[in-house]
Amino acid sequence: MNPNDWISTPAFIAILAMTAMTYLMRAGGFWLMAHVRITPRVRRMLEALPGSVVVAIVLPGVVKAGLPAYAGLAGVVGIMIATGNQFLGVAIGVGLVALVRYFGL
Amino acid sequence: MRAATLLSEGRFASARVHFWRITSMHSDPNGASAQWTLKGLVRGARDALPIVPPTLVFAMALGTVAAQKGVTIFEIALMSAPVFGGAAQLASMEAWNPPLTASIIVTLAMITAVVNMRLLLMTASFRPWIGHLPWWQTYPTLLLTTDASWLIAEKYRAEGGNDPSVLLGSGLMLWVIWVPATAAGHVLGALIAEPKMYGLDQVMAIFFVAMLVPLWRGMRKAVPWAVAGAVALAVQKILPGYWYMIAGALAGSVAGGFINEPE
Numbered sequence: 001m002n003p004n005d006w007i008s009t010p011a012f013i014a015i016l017a018m019t020a021m022t023y024l025m026r027a028g029g030f031w032l033m034a035h036v037r038i039t040p041r042v043r044r045m046l047e048a049l050p051g052s053v054v055v056a057i058v059l060p061g062v063v064k065a066g067l068p069a070y071a072g073l074a075g076v077v078g079i080m081i082a083t084g085n086q087f088l089g090v091a092i093g094v095g096l097v098a099l100v101r102y103f104g105l
Numbered sequence: 106m107r108a109a110t111l112l113s114e115g116r117f118a119s120a121r122v123h124f125w126r127i128t129s130m131h132s133d134p135n136g137a138s139a140q141w142t143l144k145g146l147v148r149g150a151r152d153a154l155p156i157v158p159p160t161l162v163f164a165m166a167l168g169t170v171a172a173q174k175g176v177t178i179f180e181i182a183l184m185s186a187p188v189f190g191g192a193a194q195l196a197s198m199e200a201w202n203p204p205l206t207a208s209i210i211v212t213l214a215m216i217t218a219v220v221n222m223r224l225l226l227m228t229a230s231f232r233p234w235i236g237h238l239p240w241w242q243t244y245p246t247l248l249l250t251t252d253a254s255w256l257i258a259e260k261y262r263a264e265g266g267n268d269p270s271v272l273l274g275s276g277l278m279l280w281v282i283w284v285p286a287t288a289a290g291h292v293l294g295a296l297i298a299e300p301k302m303y304g305l306d307q308v309m310a311i312f313f314v315a316m317l318v319p320l321w322r323g324m325r326k327a328v329p330w331a332v333a334g335a336v337a338l339a340v341q342k343i344l345p346g347y348w349y350m351i352a353g354a355l356a357g358s359v360a361g362g363f364i365n366e367p368e
Contacts, residue, residue, distance in 0.1 A: 006179040006180075007177060007179050007180050007183065008180075008203075008205070010203075010205035010206075010210065011176070011177075011180045011205060012180075012183075013205075013210055014201075014205055014209075014210045014213045015180065015183055015184045017210055017211075017213060017214035018184065018188050018194075018197060018213055018214060018217040019187040020214070021214050021215075021217040021221065022187070022188050022189070022190055022217055022221050023187075023248055024218070025218065025224040025225055025228075026228055026247050026248050027228065027244055027248065028224075028225050028228070029224060029225035029226055029227060029228035029229035029230075030228040030229060030231055030232055030236075030243065030244075030247055032229060033228075033229040033232035033236075034232060038226070041362045041363075042362070044361050044362045044365050044366075045358045045359060045361055045362035046222060046226045046358070047223075047226070047361060047365075048326075048329040048357055048360065048362065048365060049219070049222055049357070049358040049361070050192070050223050051317055051320050051327070051329065051330045051333070051357070052329050052332070052333035052353065052354045052355075052356070052357020052358050052361065053196065053219060053333075053350075054192075054314070054316065054317050054330075055317070055333040055337070055357065056336070056337035056349065056350050056351075056352070056353025056354040056356075056357065057196050057199055057309075057313065057350045057353075057354075058309070058313050058314065059334040059337055059338060059353075060337055060338055060341045060349055061199065062310050063338065065306070065307060065310075068304065068307070069307050072304060072310070072311050073310065073311065073314050075311075076311045076314050076315050076318075077314060077318055080315055080318035081318060084319070086159050086162060086315050086316075087158065087159070087162050089311075089315045089318075090162065090166065090308070090311055090312055090315055093307070093311035093314075094303065094304040094305060094308055094311055095304065096304070097304030097307045097311070098303050098304035099304075101301075101302070101304065102302075
């Protein structure tokens with residue numbers, strides 16, 4: 001493998017930037033706690049964040065992919081509710097996407 | 106003269122607040138001040154064992170997506186080591202489309218910040234526990250905080266534990282799995298020539314939704330998610346690039362702050 005293929009400069013900068021942001025969040029809460037009060041509203045905002053992030057990232061791509069993606073998501077939701085097994089849920093979900101595509105739906 | 110008095114009064118007030126904080130920091134509900142031990146390190150690693158299989162699946166999914174995106178194995182491993190956050194890394198892959206221009210790099214940094222903002226709350230909750238320890242002991246430990254190690258530490262604390270090594274141990278255990286498993290996922294992902302045929306282009310969406318299901322706390326708590334989705338779809342039509350992710354996530358978060366008022 002050519003050492004030039006290991007990493008590109010923009011990728012390196014992107015990883016540095018992502019690292020900086022992550023560390024800011026990991027150290028930030030701990031640091032902030034000594035300096036400001038986290039109000040109940042801010043707490044609720046932070047609590048609503050993980051689910052909102054997931055939906056905002058996933059939904060536009062799913063709408064674009066259409067029926068196969070809807071089938072896969074229905075599958076993973078069903079399995080997760082029934083068994084709570086993440087591995088099984090992902091496997092069945094991905095399988096359903098492939099299946100629906102195979103039949104050209 | 107008046108200004109000087111005000112200043113000194115202000116100083117006094119802030120000193121008093123500072124004193125109050127220090128005393129409240131030390132009044133730990135679990136008794137004596139926290140101490141690091143090898144035993145705690147082992148306990149943390151052991152407590153993390155049930156999270157190892159899902160961590161493996163997550164890391165492999167991330168590696169697979171990275172390979173599809175043309176990210177090199179070295180790049181994804183180098184990212185996994187310090188960022189060490191599955192959701193943030195997987196989300197960043199959605200925007201990681203070469204050539205990585207300055208605006209894409211800014212987007213990647215912002216996605217990471219928004220996805221990881223929840224860590225603010227988690228590490229904030231550690232303050233009363235380990236706030237009195239020297240910074241060179243606490244901050245390196247904090248940099249390994251994940252959802253799982255936070256949960257493990259909180260559970261351990263709820264049971265009366267006081268050893269910060271448990272937090273470090275669970276973080277290290279998951280880190281040791283995370284980095285090589287991402288690389289392994291990349292190797293597998295690179296072997297698959299037609300990822301779309303096997304539905305693998307939807308791995309990210311499916312994986313994220315699998316994470317969402319256990320977060321379900323009824324319709325009321327899900328209103329912010331609906332807001333996030335609606336804003337993301339709308340912004341995607343208006344603005345180029347990946348702003349829709351950040352706009353949607355922040356809109357959902359703000360909605361959560363105002364909608365989820367306790368009854």
